[in-house]
Amino acid sequence: MSEDFKCLSCDAANYKLLEKAKNEKIETVWDRAEAMQPQCGFGEMGLCCTNCSMGPCRIVKVSEDGPKKGICGADEDTIAARNLARAVAAGSSAHSDHGRDIAHALYHAAKNPESGYKIKNSEKLVSLAKEWGIETENMDIKDIAAKVAEVALQEFGKPFGHLRFAERAPKGRLDIWDKMNVRPRAIDRDIVEVLHSTHIGCDADYRNIMTAATRAALSDGWGGSMIGTELSDILFGVPEPHEIEANLGVLKENEVNIVIHGHEPTLSEAILVAVN
Numbered sequence: 001m002s003e004d005f006k007c008l009s010c011d012a013a014n015y016k017l018l019e020k021a022k023n024e025k026i027e028t029v030w031d032r033a034e035a036m037q038p039q040c041g042f043g044e045m046g047l048c049c050t051n052c053s054m055g056p057c058r059i060v061k062v063s064e065d066g067p068k069k070g071i072c073g074a075d076e077d078t079i080a081a082r083n084l085a086r087a088v089a090a091g092s093s094a095h096s097d098h099g100r101d102i103a104h105a106l107y108h109a110a111k112n113p114e115s116g117y118k119i120k121n122s123e124k125l126v127s128l129a130k131e132w133g134i135e136t137e138n139m140d141i142k143d144i145a146a147k148v149a150e151v152a153l154q155e156f157g158k159p160f161g162h163l164r165f166a167e168r169a170p171k172g173r174l175d176i177w178d179k180m181n182v183r184p185r186a187i188d189r190d191i192v193e194v195l196h197s198t199h200i201g202c203d204a205d206y207r208n209i210m211t212a213a214t215r216a217a218l219s220d221g222w223g224g225s226m227i228g229t230e231l232s233d234i235l236f237g238v239p240e241p242h243e244i245e246a247n248l249g250v251l252k253e254n255e256v257n258i259v260i261h262g263h264e265p266t267l268s269e270a271i272l273v274a275v276n
Contacts, residue, residue, distance in 0.1 A: 096224020
């Protein structure tokens, strides 16, 4: 039985469920992938564009015949760059919103005792406050937390300057970023610039587009992602290794099973507090 599914998953815990799904005719991701074959060759090469209402357009690479530019005049480099840049913007948005939510949670922990969240690592909070130039002397820890959360939230849309956490990068790396004009400025700003520049009638130079995409990616890594990591440590404590049970075997037939998808910890931590 399990031999039939080894090509689908390297996790033996999945085999019985895959057999059950097959017997009960429950569609899985592998079924949908098989039904989708062959996938669009234009899309696989990044040469299909659906960014405006004049499309969709595609570039033909396999022969001399067929269009070499989209209706707007975009060539293969522009189309591929736009597609990749928009994917970067979407990924940076999702990842950075994780950080935004953690910053909101820290603010509520500081301002609202009934929020259910507590500050578990005040030492790291004070250290981060000092790094950001926030006054800590003779201040209540909750006031420091509220100010740190406010400054973190300002990193998403501030109109001037660069991201504070980018200063953590080595000087040589900062020099390269500045030379390439990709030092991250503000998280939302850099993402919006990608979407703006790839819109119809805007930037068609693939080099400019990829510069904006690189900056948006760095705004995630040195902005939203790092904010989420640092503030999570402050709220929930620095992670430590624990021995636990995992995988499908933890599900109990006679109990309510709550499955949380994703790694944003505000909800899962609240559930852990409730069950303990």
